[in-house]
Amino acid sequence: MSQAEKSKEFYLYEQKCQSLLKEPEIRFAGLINHMGHLVAGGMKQGLKPLEDEADMRKLYMELILRVSTRKEFDYSLGPVEYSASRREKAVVISFPIDNKVLFISANTNIDIEETAKKIKKICGI
Numbered sequence: 001m002s003q004a005e006k007s008k009e010f011y012l013y014e015q016k017c018q019s020l021l022k023e024p025e026i027r028f029a030g031l032i033n034h035m036g037h038l039v040a041g042g043m044k045q046g047l048k049p050l051e052d053e054a055d056m057r058k059l060y061m062e063l064i065l066r067v068s069t070r071k072e073f074d075y076s077l078g079p080v081e082y083s084a085s086r087r088e089k090a091v092v093i094s095f096p097i098d099n100k101v102l103f104i105s106a107n108t109n110i111d112i113e114e115t116a117k118k119i120k121k122i123c124g125i
Contacts (some may be wrong), residue, residue: 010040013102016123017041020104023122025115027071027090028105031097036061039100050089057094067096082120084112091115095125 013031020029021044028039028049038060043049051059070080084093091110095102102123106115119125 011041017102019122020119021045023118024105025107025110027107028103030103032060032063032101032103034064034099036064057124063094063101067094067101071096082116084116086112093119094121095119097125 010031017029017031017040020026023040026044027047028041028043030038033040038056038059046073049056055114067080070083074080082093082095084091086108089108091106091108091112093106093112093116094106095104095116102119102125104115104119
């Protein structure tokens with residue numbers, strides 16, 4: 001993929017992340033590349049992150065590792081559509097997209113299945 005194609009691809013993901021951030025329940029929407037770097041999106045304007053920057057980098061790396069590990073079972077179970085965790089302070093949902101991950105953090109009062117459907121519709125996943 002050429003640099004121009006990569007730039008266009010990440011511009012499209014940036015636009016999708018910005019659209020997701022307009023949803024009231026979504027706190028964070030970002031695209032994490034295969035190296036564990038945030039390449040598009042981020043925290044909703046005006047909200048304070050629950051983690052500091054160093055912890056976010058660790059979270060991204062762990063996320064990429066987890067997603068790549070799950071791919072080992074695609075042959076028998078089928079590919080992962082999304083993974084979700086309900087935590088005390090946030091719900092996190094990840095969507096594998098090729099060798100990248102769309103990472104979402106949302107308010108705790110959401111219906112995970114309905115929110116995942118909404119995210120998939122907005123992003124065309």
